[in-house]
Amino acid sequence: MKKSILLFTMFMITGSIWAESVQLKNIISIEGLQMNPVLGYGIVVGLKGTGDSMTGSQTKEVLSTIANNFGFVVDPALLKPKNSAIVLVTAQIPPFAPVGSQIDINVASVFDAKSLEGGELIVTPLLGGDNMIYAIAQGRLITDKETKSVSGTVIMGGIVQQEIHHQILDTNGQITIYINEKLGLGVVSKVKEAVFKKFPDSIVKVQNFKLKLNIPNGLEVNDFIFEINKLSVDIEQEPRVLIDSKNGVIVSGGNVIITEAAISFKGTKVQIGGASPAWGGAGAGGAASETVKVMQTSTTVAQLADGLNKLGASTEEIITILQLLYKNGNLKAQLVVQ
Numbered sequence: 001m002k003k004s005i006l007l008f009t010m011f012m013i014t015g016s017i018w019a020e021s022v023q024l025k026n027i028i029s030i031e032g033l034q035m036n037p038v039l040g041y042g043i044v045v046g047l048k049g050t051g052d053s054m055t056g057s058q059t060k061e062v063l064s065t066i067a068n069n070f071g072f073v074v075d076p077a078l079l080k081p082k083n084s085a086i087v088l089v090t091a092q093i094p095p096f097a098p099v100g101s102q103i104d105i106n107v108a109s110v111f112d113a114k115s116l117e118g119g120e121l122i123v124t125p126l127l128g129g130d131n132m133i134y135a136i137a138q139g140r141l142i143t144d145k146e147t148k149s150v151s152g153t154v155i156m157g158g159i160v161q162q163e164i165h166h167q168i169l170d171t172n173g174q175i176t177i178y179i180n181e182k183l184g185l186g187v188v189s190k191v192k193e194a195v196f197k198k199f200p201d202s203i204v205k206v207q208n209f210k211l212k213l214n215i216p217n218g219l220e221v222n223d224f225i226f227e228i229n230k231l232s233v234d235i236e237q238e239p240r241v242l243i244d245s246k247n248g249v250i251v252s253g254g255n256v257i258i259t260e261a262a263i264s265f266k267g268t269k270v271q272i273g274g275a276s277p278a279w280g281g282a283g284a285g286g287a288a289s290e291t292v293k294v295m296q297t298s299t300t301v302a303q304l305a306d307g308l309n310k311l312g313a314s315t316e317e318i319i320t321i322l323q324l325l326y327k328n329g330n331l332k333a334q335l336v337v338q
Contacts, residue, residue, distance in 0.1 A: 020234065020235055021232050021233070021234050021235075022232060022234075022235050023231070023232050024194070024228055024229055024230075024231045025229035025230070027179060027187065027191075027233075027235070028177045028178060028180070028191070028228075028229075029177070030168065030175060030176070031168070031170075031175065031176040031178070032095075032166045032168040032169075033095045033166060033168065033225075034095070035092040035093070035094060036092065036093040036094075036095070036128065036164050037090065037091070037092055037093075037128075038092075038093060038126035038128050038135055039088065039089060039091075039126060039127065040124045040126040040137065041086065041087070041088060041089065041110070042087055042089045042121055042123075042124030042137065043059075043062055043063065043066065043085065043087065043121075043124075044085045044113075044116050044119035044121050044122075044141065045083065045120055046083065046084075046118060046119050047082070047083045047084060047085060047113070047115070047116065047117075047118060047119045048117075048118060049082050050082075050113060050115040050116075051081055051082050051084045051085040051113045051114075052081050052082070052084065052111045052112055052113050053111075053112050058086060058111065059084060059085065059111065060076040060077070060081055061076050062086055063076070063084065064076040085110075085116060085119070086111055087107045087109055087110055088107070088108050088110055089105060089106070089107055089121065089124050089126060089137050090105075090108075090126075091103050091104065091105050091126055091135060091158050093135060093160060093164060095164070095166055096163070097160050097163065097164070098160065099160055099161065099162060099163055101159075102157075102158060102159055102160075103135065103156070103158040103159075103160065104153060104154070104155055104156060104157065104158070105121070105154040105157040105158045106153055107121055107141055107152050107153070107154060108147075108150065108151040108152075113150060114148075114150075115143070115148065115149040115150065116141055116143050116149055116150060116151070116152055117141075117149045117152075121137060121138055121139055121140075121154055121157065123136060123137075123138045124136070124137045124138065125137075126158065128164070132162070133161055133162075134160065134161055134162055134164060135158045135160050136158065136159050136161055137154065137157050137158045137159075138157060139155075140154065142154070168225075169221065173214070174204055174212050174214055174215075175212075175213050175215070175221070175224070176210060176211070176212050177191075177210070177211050177213065177228070179209045179210075179211070180209075181209050185208075186236075187235055188206065188208075188209055188211075190233040190234065191211065191231075191233055192211065193233075194231045194232070195211070195213065195228065195231065198227065198231060199216050199227075201214065201216065202214050202215070202216055202224075213228075239256045239332070239333040240252075240333055240334045240335075241256055241322065241333050241334070241335050242338070243322065243335070243336065243337045243338070244338055246338075248315035248319075250301070250319070250322070252300075252302060256300060256301045256331070256332065257299065257300055257301075257332050258272055258299050258300070258301065258325055258331055258332070259272070259273070259332065260272055260330075261325060261328065261330040263321060263325075265308070265311065265313065265317075265321070266311070268311055270304075270308070270311075272299050272304070272330075301322070301331070301333075304322075305318055322335065323335065323337070
């Protein structure tokens with residue numbers, strides 16, 4: 001029977017909830033300092049017959065247009081585009097990225113190319129939401145095998161052509177910071193306390209997960225943002241079990257426990273909570289056709305998965321069991337499946 005491939009990250013702690021010191025730069029965002037997406041349509045050449053189909057007219061027309069732009073008159077009907085492919089090109093330009101700085105580029109096939117492996121993206125302009133060119137992309141692709149090589153990345157393949165101006169201060173000369181909503185409202189109070197302790201006159205308004213701040217006297221905007229980002233707060237971390245169902249990976253904190261429960265699995269009854277913690281022996285009262293495996297009360301996720309592995313459970317089966325235990329209230333952690 002197929003064995004499970006499981007990865008466990010153990011955090012050796014004693015409580016079910018623990019505090020971790022986190023810098024504000026990791027949990028806040030500042031209005032006006034967002035990443036800036038740009039995109040364009042380009043063409044990848046140099047493929048080994050794995051490009052867009054010969055019957056498609058779009059690729060031929062694009063190739064003909066490119067040739068015409070360089071002074072060559074080419075009849076689209078005569079082109080055989082199987083060694084090239086039309087692609088969507090995207091990138092993210094960081095705030096204040098100077099002209100000439102390099103950024104990574106993402107490329108994905110638009111039509112029916114079988115693979116972009118070995119291809120090279122020709123010079124492609126990347127536009128912002130205002131239809132202005134902010135970057136130029138070009139270079140050899142590193143394809144993504146998980147998408148069967150119909151998408152890929154050009155590392156540092158984009159060059160910023162013009163700086164994107166950001167409006168950080170509002171009309172009142174204030175900045176607005178947003179706190180990650182997933183952390184809960186309790187973190188908002190902690191952030192407010194940390195900012196107040198360092199800059200007692202800066203806080204203007206607190207609304208849900210948003211704080212409006214005045215720039216303290218004697219500080220420039222950039223200096224103030226730098227100081228805010230350096231501040232730290234203690235955040236209570238609840239235990240979690242993270243499951244990557246696609247790759248069969250389970251990541252669990254070492255303190256995550258499963259309370260008393262009984263699991264029937266392929267002729268075997270797994271009893272969590274009982275007199276004997278050992279695996280491998282039949283429990284008292286087990287039916288002839290059913291072997292009873294007993295584990296100690298408050299078994300961890302790691303111990304359960306190890307035991308199910310010994311019984312020959314597949315990754316998918318272990319994931320299903322963990323999900324059912326979570327729904328039943330036996331898994332004492334937040335379960336996240338992706």
